[in-house]
Amino acid sequence: MNEKQNAAALSSGEDDIQAILHKVIIAHQQALALLQQTETAYSRLVPHQLLSLLQARSIVDVKLGDQVERKMTILFSDIRDFTPLSESMTPAENFEFINSYLSQMEPVISRHHGIIDKYIGDAIMALFEKGADEALRGAIAMLERLAYYNAGRERAGYRPIHIGIGLNSGMVMIGTVGGINRMDSTVIGDAVNLAARLEEATKIYNTPLLISHNTLYDLNTPDAYHFRFIDRLRVKGKAQPLSLYEVFDVDDPRLRRHKSDTREDFEQAVAYYHLKDIAQALPRFERCAEHCPEDLPARIYLERCHEYQATQHHYGTSELSTPLLWKAEFQTGIEPVDAAHHALIERINQLAACILHNEPIDFDEMFAFLQQQCASLFPYEEKLMREHDYPFADSHAHEHRHFIANYRAMQNQSCNGCKDQRYLAYRLVLLLLDWFSSHASKADRHFARHMQNTATRQTATIPGAK
Template sequence: MMKLSIQQKIVVGFGLTSSLIVIVSLSGYYSAFRLREANHKELHAKKVLTKLEEVLAEITDAETGQRGYLLTGKPRYLEPYKKAIDKVEDDLKQLQALTADNPYHQKKLDIVVPLIDEKFTELQQTINVRNQQGLDAALEIVNTNQGKLIMDQIREVFSKMKAEEERLFQARAQRTQGTVHTTIWIFSIGLAFDLGILVFVYSHIYREIHQRLQAQDQLRDSESRLTQFLEAIPVGVFVVDHHGTPYYANQTAKKLFGQGIIPKNSANLFPEVYPVYSPKAEKVYPHNLEPIIQALNGKSSIHDGIEIHQPDKIVPIEILGTPIFDDKGNVTYAIVVLNDITERKWAEAERLKFTCRLNQLNQAFSRFVPGQFLQLLNKESIADVKLGDQVEKDMSILFSDIRDFTALSEGMTPEENFKFINSYLSRMESIIIKNQGFVDKYIGDAIMALFSGSADDAVKAGIAMLNQLVEYNQHRANCNYRAIKIGMGINTGTLMLGTVGGYNRMDTTVISDAVNLAARLEGLTKNYGVSLLISHHTFKELQNPSDYAIRMIDHVKVKGKSELVTVYEVFDADLPDVREGKLANQDQFALALSLYSQQAYAEALQLFEACLRQNQADQVAQIYQQRCHLNSNTNAV
């Protein structure tokens, strides 16, 4: 094998070192460029998301002002409307400028801008109608739900734009993080190799110095150049010899430690002279874990849970410790590479904030699409739901509605209306969830809830809602508000759960005759003057009907159904004296109902009147009393 001269060895060493340093430097520059680019794109994404929220808020403000003006006729409610019209056009132009480089966003803006124009046209139309024809004519336009449909389309487009912007941000963050990690490894490995080559060249120069005095100038020049390279790299380099005496520190390392080389030092004094700390702890990092100590013991190690405390700040660092061995396997030097990871920590913190925000958004989505609905569709998240997804299930459906809500709401301002509705619905929702059900949708003051378990869950929920209503009315009485009444209908049967809609607007729904029948039963509560009705489909699914205060009250043919439906009243939540009276008259009432169905009106009348003498508040018995009189008179004629 050809033996290289000292000059050749120096040249080879310099060449390898220069190449590695150039690679490491280029990698560092590339990483810094990517981080800066990621930061710029993140700020841009935040601006886009903020502007989307501003535009949506302005449209909402305009709609709120318009509704306030329609209901009150007071011009001050038009101030938010006018401000929104003045500002939304400029904000849309800014949004178009911010997303000029994103064809997806531009396409969505092409869709949403006409919708916004259409929304403002609809708002102005109702205002004009209010001014010219009065409140009722304006409300007829509002009740067409045209404005709501337009607003839902606008929100859907904005939601997709937000999702796209957040997806792009996450993808960029992942690519940037991968680049940073790769660069750190290149730094560490490259520096270790550079210093290894440096030590190798220096050792050969030392052995051959007495024969190659003429090489001294070249050696000094090489040493100077290597030092310049090490000083130029953006990470700290700290070298000690096998005794633990500091041998070299570049400017970055000196800046991090706040001091330069202290020659007369030993490994045992390192924690005092060059202290590093555990994160969030006012104590020196454990002596036996310091990378430089481990390197002197012949072990390579990487630690990123270390901090350097400077007078004005705390710097998180990543340390790579590497031992350098001689040809006999003895440690001659220990090299430590220190990398300031402040920016990486900041990026990780921002990523955690972003992840937290995504979790908050997921939780917010669950308030619009119940998690139970997704489970029934066998979907893990809202993002998995597609138009046309459906499943067939046997379930119980509960409909409830506030009696005379229109008259009640006319005496309240819009703000009072919303506070009242939300106060009422929040109390009822918790009871439905507690009884293993979930709210499928709110229809103004009405509630439609689904129960995928037993029919008992739905009936118990209905009773509990009526009991809760008693407490709520007591609260309203304490605040000098009118008491409210509700009616509920429950039916059990097979239904289809799924998604319906179109490309820009999709909603979850249930479709079935069973659903329609539950809604009809809720309406029948008004006719019979009772609070809770169930069908015979629900009655026969009850595990033990005797657990409830329940009685059959009629066989009816509801609208849209050709067959008769047996209707039962559940009166567990009636006032105690009314409930006890119904229970005491239960057999007598059942016999009277049987006689009535056999058209024995005179005999049935006597029994119904007997029920009323004992319980005058029995409105169903009153209804049948009137029916018996009417039928008796008709037969007499």
């Protein structure tokens, strides 16, 4: 083979290598594009925010049993009277309608940093890690978007739809459950169950948005919203009821003004209904309903008052007539904390007895007790949390500050000569009951378990330790 032939052969070989490399690069790019498409498709099923919470870079990093604990606000929403609406449509129309509705809600939730955990038919379960304010703004925005969506439905000749939304805040476990061949992400905790119950309760009061005291007390700017106390809810399996609040920011302007103007009258009426003092409750509810017949919760309570007068059937929790007893499950194992909780229970029971028997209450002494408790207990707890690197120390201290702000607001009312002392006492005892059920018997015990687990791990790492 001469020199020219050698050069031609060498050139041909280089061209073949270039062609092979080009094919490899093209195949690699196609594989990357397919992987990106697959990742994007999976992200529609498992949100990136959820992967981030599980500390997974991609879906392939997620393993069965992965779990993480977080404080979150949980949102449940559901279309009211969906079953009869669904029965009027074909299966194909049902899917088209549900997807049309959900496609309106999903961007709203995402804009407020919510993570849609799952769709349950027409229902939505979403998680908000960035605080109760973001969750509440998201819920309000959902109702505003619903009004826009309903305007389009009416133009097309369809009936408007109504939804109920429940919000509750608390500690949850986020993780994966299932088996080797099929697993799913899920969120577990009392906070989730309570949020679902609040959504169900929206049907009882014919109001679209209810929040728990857990969410209300977790708000950074509660004065930015329109809300009123609406009831105490006893949840199956839970010893202590919880307070419900109606948020009416999305009501039409006239109804919103009415509820704002009559808020004190309405809340006093609810308090007296729970105290079975119908003579005090009835005229207040009547004023609310007469002033604005569209105030459906006021009309519902009017019916309850009349039913109680006729049959003695009462929808209240009767919790004040049953003293709060110390239980082993309340124990934290931190002596100063447990002693403070014991003292708090005694004060709650004393206050409840005075309210029930309509006896005079020494508010000065009660608020002095609370001030002393907060001044000694809260700094002690916060110091322990810092020493033990408690991951939820900031949230815990945030709850302390909100409790202080709430009881001081009532203290100011007392000092300024509140006319209805029994009503003020009722509000105070509810604040203390809610505080005990959500913070003293939950958050404090959560921290105590963290201390115990930390001590156990430290002992296990010491050579020769048993």
